[in-house]
Amino acid sequence: MDKIDKKIVDLLQSDARRSHAKIAQDVGLATSSVTERIKKMVQSGTIRRWTVDVDYEAIGLPVMAMVYVFSTREGRQGAFHAKLVELPNILECHHVTGAWSYLLKVRAASIVDFERFMLEELQSLPCIEKTHSEIVLSSWQPNAVSSREPNAK
Missing domain, CATH: 1.10.10.10 (Winged helix-like DNA-binding domain superfamily/Winged helix DNA-binding domain)
Known part of the structure; x- marks a missing residue:
């Protein structure tokens, strides 16, 4: 490239x-x-798909949160992954290093809706031991991915 x-x-x-x-x-x-x-x-495969940049406020999902999930490794990960696909509030799932197992990007209609999602849907999934949530105040994309030079000083 x-x-x-x-x-x-x-x-x-x-x-x-x-x-x-x-x-x-x-x-x-x-x-x-x-x-x-x-x-x-x-x-x-450099360009994998064409997407739409959604205005989430316009479609009634203005609240964004990042949710850290700690899960057990006792053979129930497949069920966990399959269930995540069924939850439309989850926009992204990242398997991460460190103290947490996953980082989820979640959208909700309100703080009350986010709380309901956390208590009734996410925390009831198999193998989740604990979660930690952070509400996003604002977001922006300072640089396009391809314009970042690797190893730039």
Whole structure:
């Protein structure tokens, strides 16, 4: 992946509906070259999917929380993973190092709804021993992933 591919990815991350012609203009290539580069990135798995950036307030889920989960390792992880898929409040699940087993990104309609989710749905799952929640006050994306240089000083 060269600098032009990284620029293309950055442009697509900011607006995945941007036309190939506009991207070509922004990176200084022919439209056909940009189309071919995008096609290769999709085929190689560099671009895994096209997504929608949802305004969660507009759809009634303004509360975001990060939930740390500590789980046991006694053979019930499969049931835990399968159940997470059934919980629409969970947007992301990350298996993490340190004192916790997982970090979940959760959305809810209100603090009351979040409390209900925690008590009735999440904490009742198999193998969860404890959780720790932090309500997110605000969020932003300071940099696109591809524009970060590895080992930058």
